[in-house]
Amino acid sequence: METDVVRITRGGDLTRRPKSFAVEDVARFVRPDDAVVIGHGGGWPRRIVESLVAGASGPFTILHNRIDDELPYFAAPGAAVRHAGFMAGHSTREQIAAGSADFIPNCYGLTPTLINSGAVGCDVVVLHLSPPDEDGWCSLGTCVAYLPAAVSRARTVIAQINRQMPRTCGTSVHISAIDHLVEVDEPLQAVVTAPLDAVTSAIATNVAGLIRSGDTIQLGIGKLADAVLRGVAGKDGIRMLTETFSDSALDLMKAGTLAPGPDGQPAITATFVTGSEELYRAIDSRPEIVMLPVDRTNDPATLGKVNRFIGVNSAIEIDLTGQINAESIGPKLYSGPGGHLDFAIGAAYGHNGRYVCALPSVAAKGALSRIVTRLRPGSTVTVPRSLADVVVTEYGVAELRGLSLRDRARALVEIAHPDHRSSLRAAL
Numbered sequence: 001m002e003t004d005v006v007r008i009t010r011g012g013d014l015t016r017r018p019k020s021f022a023v024e025d026v027a028r029f030v031r032p033d034d035a036v037v038i039g040h041g042g043g044w045p046r047r048i049v050e051s052l053v054a055g056a057s058g059p060f061t062i063l064h065n066r067i068d069d070e071l072p073y074f075a076a077p078g079a080a081v082r083h084a085g086f087m088a089g090h091s092t093r094e095q096i097a098a099g100s101a102d103f104i105p106n107c108y109g110l111t112p113t114l115i116n117s118g119a120v121g122c123d124v125v126v127l128h129l130s131p132p133d134e135d136g137w138c139s140l141g142t143c144v145a146y147l148p149a150a151v152s153r154a155r156t157v158i159a160q161i162n163r164q165m166p167r168t169c170g171t172s173v174h175i176s177a178i179d180h181l182v183e184v185d186e187p188l189q190a191v192v193t194a195p196l197d198a199v200t201s202a203i204a205t206n207v208a209g210l211i212r213s214g215d216t217i218q219l220g221i222g223k224l225a226d227a228v229l230r231g232v233a234g235k236d237g238i239r240m241l242t243e244t245f246s247d248s249a250l251d252l253m254k255a256g257t258l259a260p261g262p263d264g265q266p267a268i269t270a271t272f273v274t275g276s277e278e279l280y281r282a283i284d285s286r287p288e289i290v291m292l293p294v295d296r297t298n299d300p301a302t303l304g305k306v307n308r309f310i311g312v313n314s315a316i317e318i319d320l321t322g323q324i325n326a327e328s329i330g331p332k333l334y335s336g337p338g339g340h341l342d343f344a345i346g347a348a349y350g351h352n353g354r355y356v357c358a359l360p361s362v363a364a365k366g367a368l369s370r371i372v373t374r375l376r377p378g379s380t381v382t383v384p385r386s387l388a389d390v391v392v393t394e395y396g397v398a399e400l401r402g403l404s405l406r407d408r409a410r411a412l413v414e415i416a417h418p419d420h421r422s423s424l425r426a427a428l
Contacts, residue, residue, distance in 0.1 A: 006293060007137070008148050008173040010157070014136065018159065018178040023047055027055030029156050029180060035121030037150040040065040041244070041274035042188040043143020045128040045160040052126075056080035063120065065108070065145065066336070067091060068274075069189055074100060086111055087336035096333055108243065108339040109298025112149035125150035126158045127173065128188075130165040136175040141165040142188060142273040142280060144291045151177055160184055166284035170269075170291040191274045193246060194223045199360050202394035204228045207358050210390065210397070211235065211310055216265070218242040218311040218343050221274055224358060228312060233257055240268040241306060243297060243339045246275040250282050259288070266290040271297045298339045303346025309353040311343035315382070316359075317370045320409035320424065322388030322400050323381050324357055331378030344387045355389040361417035369420035371412050373427040391415065 026048050030036060036052070038045060044067050053072045059080050062073060066087035073081045074095055084102040085092055095101035106114060114120040127147060129138035138161065140147060151157055151173060159178045163185040175181075200223050207224075208231025211217060216239045217232075219225040229248035232238055238257050240249065245268055252258040258267045267288040273279065283289050296302065303309055315326040316334060326340050327333065347355035359370050371393070375381070391398045391412060398411040406428070413424045 005169070006148060006171040008151050008171070008177055010151065010177040014174055014176045016176040018175065018181045021180050021182055023051045023182045023184070024055065026051050026158065026182070027057060029158060030056070030060050030124055032058030032060065034060040034123040036060055036062050036124045036126065037115065037122045037146070037154070038062060038064045038126045039128055039143035039145060039147055039272075040067045041143050041272040042190075042280060043128045043141060043145075043272060044069065044189050045126050046189065047184050047186060048126050048158065048160045048182065053081050061121070063104075063122075065111075067189075068191060085336070087338055088333045089335065093333060103333055103336065105337065107298070107337055107342050109294055109300075109342040111146040112293060112295040115146055115149040115153050118153075122150050122153040124156045124158065125154040126160065127151070127178070128160045128162060128165060129173065130167040131161055131163060132175045133167075137172040138175060139165070139167040140171050140173060140291065141168055144171045144271050145294045148173075148293045149295075156180070162186060162188070164188060164280070166280050168283055168289060168291045169285070169287050171293065187277060188280055189274075190277050190280075191221075191246075192276060193221075193226050196223055196227055199394045200224050200227050203358050203360065203392055204231050206392045206394070206397050207312055207356060208232050210354065210356060211238070212308070213237050215308045215310050216241050216306050218309070220244065220313055221246045224314060225312075237261065239265055240270065241265070241297065241303070241309065242268070242270050243294070244270050244272050244274060246273075247279045250279060253288070269297060294339075298342040300342055300345040300349065303343065304349035304353070306346075306353070307351045309347055309350045310356065311347040311354070312356045312358055313340045313343060314359050315357050315370075317372050317375060317379070318357065318359070318388075318391060318412070319372050319375050320412055320427065321405055322385035322391075322408055322412075323375055324383040324388060325375050325379045326382040327380040328378070330376040337382050340382050344383045344389075348387050348389065355387065356392060357383070357388070357390070358392040361393040361395055361415070362420070366417070366419065369416055369424065371416040371420070371424065373424065
């Protein structure tokens with residue numbers, strides 16, 4: 001994994017300086033029918049976005065990945081703002097289902113390609129940055145993602161310079177690349193992980209048992225990821241090559257479990273961070289944590305070169321042939337592909353790599369099995385059965401790679417909830 005820094009400029013004149021503006025006036029930089037690209041997670045530029053929506057004089061579209069916060073778009077006067085998401089979440093699911101917002105199916109790692117190719121519009125990009133250093137370089141802080149591609153493509157670059165944005169290593173943008181900026185001093189969007197429950201703890205224990213000292217791992221965010229990280233405490237030389245990480249990674253770094261590798265790989269390589277205010281403070285100026293664009297962190301070809309890469313993601317359901325749905329409940333969109341397929345492919349082609357799909361055995365308070373005879377009509381296949389590898393529930397581990405359809409079905413039945421095993425066996 002190459003970890004050299006990414007420096008973003010526009011043109012060769014580094015003496016150029018942006019014009020300051022009052023945040024209430026930001027809407028004047030957006031034209032009717034523009035596409036406005038923004039960051040997400042801890043990098044969501046809330047102050048600018050709220051003012052942009054409030055001052056909109058004509059229709060435009062805002063594009064971003066999942067943001068788990070109340071969004072101002074849907075109450076905008078005269079439906080002046082339309083949202084198009086690369087992921088869905090609780091803040092956008094109902095609007096997408098109702099047709100008042102749009103969803104763009106896309107592997108997260110390919111988002112820069114969509115922007116660079118013009119397949120997705122990008123007229124204006126809004127950045128959320130750390131203050132510049134003495135040479136004029138601002139850190140992209142908690143969200144790099146697809147923003148470097150957006151800067152190179154956009155007509156107008158707007159920046160929210162926030163004193164509370166941590167300066168992270170890896171990717172920075174020069175002040176000369178910005179057209180307009182506003183300075184703020186406000187907390188970043190923080191997310192607190194839900195309390196751990198018995199089922200999640202059991203799943204995490206089973207997943208952690210697959211991880212060895214010296215492995216490079218990928219995890220999402222949420223209570224399962226946090227529980228898995230707790231489960232690998234005490235092992236040595238673990239590194240993370242991932243989209244994101246949250247607070248539990250701090251404890252592993254303090255304990256020395258997460259540490260830079262002898263090959264120069266950082267302790268953590270990611271593309272965005274969502275967590276607590278304590279996490280945001282802790283990652284400031286930490287050289288063992290590197291933030292890179294998502295087409296670097298999620299590139300299957302790069303992941304395939306990593307020895308013993310373990311990708312761990314969750315799903316909504318999996319059928320007895322190994323088809324994995326991580327996106328929808330029947331035809332109704334729930335989330336999106338994110339980087340799930342990126343990491344599944346990377347792990348499959350890597351040397352001693354493993355792709356782990358971890359999920360509770362049941363949903364709806366036990367009424368529905370998540371291991372099903374066949375996916376519900378209209379469901380999305382996020383990962384095809386040809387890439388299915390290790391499936392984990394609270395009842396155990398099923399290793400599907402190399403098994404026939406009949407044998408993998410039998411293996412999946414054994415880790416289903418006991419209340420549903422007889423009906424699943426009958427379906428065989």
